Amino acid sequence: MACFSATQLHTLLWTSSLNRTSHHFKPKYTYRTPKFLFRQKPLIASFSTSDIEARTETKDSSTATLRELCHGHVPEHVIRRVEEVGYVIPTEVQLQALPFLYSGRDCVLHAQTGSGKTLAYLLQILSVIDSQRSAVQALIVVPTRELGMQVTKVARTLAAKPSELESGPKSCTVMALLDGGMLNRHKSWLKAEPPTIVVATMGSLCQMLEKHVLKLDSCQVLVVDEVDFMFNSSKEISSLKRLLTSYSSSKNRQTIFASASIPQHRRFLYDCVQQKWTKADVVHVHVNSVEPMPSCLHHRFVVCTKREKNQVLLSLLQVDSPESAIIFVSEQSEKSKKAGNAPPITLLVDFLMSSSGGFSNVSLLEEDMNFNKRAASLSELRGGGGYLLVATDIAARGVDLPETTHIYNFDIPKDAVNYLHRAGRTGRKPFSDKKCFVTSIITVEERFVLQRFENELMFRCEQLFF
Numbered sequence: 001m002a003c004f005s006a007t008q009l010h011t012l013l014w015t016s017s018l019n020r021t022s023h024h025f026k027p028k029y030t031y032r033t034p035k036f037l038f039r040q041k042p043l044i045a046s047f048s049t050s051d052i053e054a055r056t057e058t059k060d061s062s063t064a065t066l067r068e069l070c071h072g073h074v075p076e077h078v079i080r081r082v083e084e085v086g087y088v089i090p091t092e093v094q095l096q097a098l099p100f101l102y103s104g105r106d107c108v109l110h111a112q113t114g115s116g117k118t119l120a121y122l123l124q125i126l127s128v129i130d131s132q133r134s135a136v137q138a139l140i141v142v143p144t145r146e147l148g149m150q151v152t153k154v155a156r157t158l159a160a161k162p163s164e165l166e167s168g169p170k171s172c173t174v175m176a177l178l179d180g181g182m183l184n185r186h187k188s189w190l191k192a193e194p195p196t197i198v199v200a201t202m203g204s205l206c207q208m209l210e211k212h213v214l215k216l217d218s219c220q221v222l223v224v225d226e227v228d229f230m231f232n233s234s235k236e237i238s239s240l241k242r243l244l245t246s247y248s249s250s251k252n253r254q255t256i257f258a259s260a261s262i263p264q265h266r267r268f269l270y271d272c273v274q275q276k277w278t279k280a281d282v283v284h285v286h287v288n289s290v291e292p293m294p295s296c297l298h299h300r301f302v303v304c305t306k307r308e309k310n311q312v313l314l315s316l317l318q319v320d321s322p323e324s325a326i327i328f329v330s331e332q333s334e335k336s337k338k339a340g341n342a343p344p345i346t347l348l349v350d351f352l353m354s355s356s357g358g359f360s361n362v363s364l365l366e367e368d369m370n371f372n373k374r375a376a377s378l379s380e381l382r383g384g385g386g387y388l389l390v391a392t393d394i395a396a397r398g399v400d401l402p403e404t405t406h407i408y409n410f411d412i413p414k415d416a417v418n419y420l421h422r423a424g425r426t427g428r429k430p431f432s433d434k435k436c437f438v439t440s441i442i443t444v445e446e447r448f449v450l451q452r453f454e455n456e457l458m459f460r461c462e463q464l465f466f
């Protein structure tokens with residue numbers, strides 16, 4: 001149990017409660033493919049990382065640069081722009097996936113959070129599109145507006161001309177078609193001069209497709225980011241299947257799926273081929289398959305009662321004094337909403353702001369905020385300086401705030417996959433091994449749930465005692 005006094009805060013002792021030496025646990029969601037599925041020659045090319053290395057004629061991973069990897073595939077002005085932005089050395093997933101992507105194969109990019117999957121698929125898009133042509137040639141589907149805004153920003157940054165190139169080819173246009181956006185304006189834009197790349201949430205995309213405003217006849221690349229989340233969402237699944245099969249055909253496009261978590265991936269790959277979401281020779285690029293989370297993450301937990309949680313969080317923040325942190329809070333239940341209770345996230349923000357610790361700079365990100373407020377909240381954080389973001393799980397998928405060093409699970413994630421994605425909001429600097437911290441505040445009853453996550457995701461969690 002935790003007790004809190006100012007003196008104790010400063011004499012806090014972090015003690016490991018775990019003496020386990022081995023953590024070779026079997027992930028719960030390892031899917032055993034029924035033998036009959038692969039009785040004949042496998043329909044699916046599913047390679048482990050080493051298989052891919054063996055089949056890829058890339059340079060030695062320690063010496064290849066992004067320029068060398070992109071040469072002959074990506075236009076020179078895009079390569080220069082990539083370098084100007086600061087991407088010089090490819091990450092492992094980029095090194096493994098780009099040769100397959102450039103060959104036109106459909107790919108499932110399955111690699112840790114923060115491993116650079118976005119740049120991998122954007123480079124492929126930029127290698128095939130013709131910026132002189134006015135037609136939607138690439139479509140990127142994302143689960144949230146936040147991720148959509150972020151991907152749009154990276155795509156626009158890479159598509160812009162390098163600073164020294166004033167003349168030269170016209171750069172391609174990128175449209176963000178995200179829920180809550182100004183869809184009427186987008187309709188006129190789509191009719192007048194279709195953009196080259198569209199980044200869309202499923203809801204907005206379907207509206208445009210159903211009204212025949214958006215046409216996918218010229219779409220050469222379709223990306224579904226956070227694919228497991230999309231297939232798991234009852235709201236998205238039927239539209240997504242329609243997009244993959246009715247609105248467009250896998251024969252006429254390259255299909256790329258990306259996520260850090262693809263539970264039962266063999267089953268998923270089998271479905272991809274059977275349902276014709278991809279072509280039969282789809283490649284599964286699985287990087288770091290034995291270590292689902294970045295190794296620079298240090299996982300910790302504190303056990304306390306529900307009533308002590310606020311105070312424990314405050315103590316942790318005072319002791320850690322993180323420069324930039326995200327605190328994850330559960331969404332308010334429908335029952336609590338109906339009862340007219342204040343959302344737990346707002347109560348927590350109020351508590352932090354009124355606490356003696358002086359957290360005046362607390363930002364908030366949750367589902368019920370309007371589009372502009374949500375956009376403003378994130379761009380403020382990206383503006384530089386330290387931040388303390390209190391968020392629901394809408395910030396758990398894909399959001400890239402590389403300065404985040406600490407994650408606090410004020411409420412325990414609902415499953416291991418959710419833990420992985422929340423934890424993955426930190427440790428997002430590909431070539432840095434700076435330690436980042438993920439701390440869960442749990443009750444005694446929740447300890448076994450956290451233990452289950454440890455087993456499934458193969459990590460060890462250290463208990464903090466006050």
Ligand SMILES: Nc1ncnc2c1ncn2[C@@H]1O[C@H](COP(=O)(O)OP(=O)(O)OP(=O)(O)O)[C@@H](O)[C@H]1O
Pocket residue numbers: 066086087088089090091094111112113114115116117118119259260397398399400402424428429430
């Ligand atoms: N080659 C590179 N060199 C340096 N930084 C890179 C490189 N590729 C990507 N990054 C940076 O790494 C961070 C994470 O990249 P990205 O958002 O694509 O991760 P992700 O694999 O999509 O993660 P998630 O699964 O959490 O969505 C970003 O800040 C990005 O700018």
